[in-house]
Amino acid sequence: MDFGDIDTGSGMDWLDHHLLRQFLVVAEEGQVSRAATRLGIEQPPLSRALQKLEVRVGARLLARRPRGVELTEAGRVFRDGALRLLADADRLGETTRQTARGERGRLIIGVTATSALHPAVQDRLGRFRESYPDIALTLQEGQSAPLVDALRGAMLDAAFLWTPPADGLSTCDMTSESLVAAVPEAVARRLGAGPIRISVLADATFIVYGRRDGFGLFAATIAACHRAGFAPRFGAEAARLSAAIAMVGLGLGVVLLPQTLRMIAHPGVVYIPFVTEEDLTTELRLVMPLQAGGEAAAKFQAFIKTLANR
Known part of the structure; x- marks a missing residue:
């Protein structure tokens, strides 16, 4: 294909997706005339577009044959790359639209x-x-x-x-969740299976869990004890839930937890519910x-x- 006197321009103009799609149709049809018919354009403008593409790529992409054109080795590499590029562009567009709709992120x-x-x-x-x-x-x-x-x-x-x-x-x-008392086995033997009133824990040592929060379970513990007429006595402090439960198992004190956490089995720890009228819950x-x-x-x-x- 003769390059002729074509303005090569500058930059990456060959990344024009419209031009790439035209090239891919020509590569698929094997004839510029058939490709022009399929694209709904005249043959001369398509030929000029292909020449312009080859100049800007800097390689011959199509070789003329008696019955049409075929891809050169460079053309086959370019075709494969163009297919990937257009597929990536389509995915990019869809990803962008999904992100705008809040469906991706x-x-x-x-x-x-x-x-x-x-x-x-x-x-x-x-x-x-x-x-x-x-x-x-x-x-x-x-x-x-x-x-x-x-x-x-x-x-x-x-x-x-x-x-x-x-x-x-x-x-x-x-959801609203009832609280339970996680207590050492020795305390559980004295209190029984429950349910209990929180006042029976007035002499117990409470393990501090989440003191820095100023709310959450630490605040719920203080509020529940005050409603029962006593101030809780706090002892060891645990930065993590697993440590708090381990301390209970060691007999260092008791801790109030949402009842769902009874699923956490630990040696020496027993979970005891409170009587319904205590209304000990957390949100x-x-x-x-x-x-x-x-x-x-x-x-x-x-x-x-x-x-x-x-």
């Missing part, structure tokens, strides 16, 4: 050691993952106060917390920034709220 969801194990949280996250498989979910574990700070600092998209509503954040009630909530940080976050918030309202 990445979310960072905060959980505490206790909320992460709750069936309601696992159910909601599982359903969301099934409905939006192209949104990647990352769970970030922490205590309530640091997670609330992360939400306020736009470091998290949402968090599942045992907490009252926090200023400057939006909340969605998930599991989805806590979110007032303004969703993107379409995917907005989808997540709306999805969880819809399930909560059913």
Whole structure:
């Protein structure tokens, strides 16, 4: 194919997708005339476009034959690359549209050691993952106060917390959970299988779990004891749930936990329920920034709220 006097221009103009598609049709048809008919254009403009493409690529892509054209070795390499490029461009367009619709992206969801194990949280996250498989979910574990700070600092998209509503954040009630007392076996033998009143723990040492939160289970423990007419005596402090339960097993004290966590079996630990009239409960909530940080976050918030309202 004769290059002739063609303005080669500059840059990467050969990446014009329209021109690449024209080239691919010619490569498939093996004749410029048939390709022009298929493309709905005249043959001369198509020939000039192909010449322009070859000049800008800097290689001969098509070789003339008595009955048409065929790809050169360079042309075959270019064809394969053009097919990949156009396929990637199509995927890029679809990915962009999905992202704009909130159907693709990445979310960072905060959980505490206790909320992460709750069936309601696992159910909601599982359903969301099934409905939006192209949104990647990352769970970030922490205590309530640091997670609330992360939400306020736009470091998290949402968090599942045992907490009252926090200023400057939006909340969605998930479920109310009864508290149980995790006690050493020796204490359980004295108290029996329950249910018990919290006042029978007035002389017990409470293990501190989540003191820095200022809310959550630590605050719920203080409030429950004060309602029963005594101030809890705190002893050893545990930074993590597993450590708190291990301390109970060692006989160092008792700790109040959501009843779901009775699933955590540990040597020397017995879970005892409270009498219904004590109304010892904690609220599991989805806590979110007032303004969703993107379409995917907005989808997540709306999805969880819809399930909560059913």
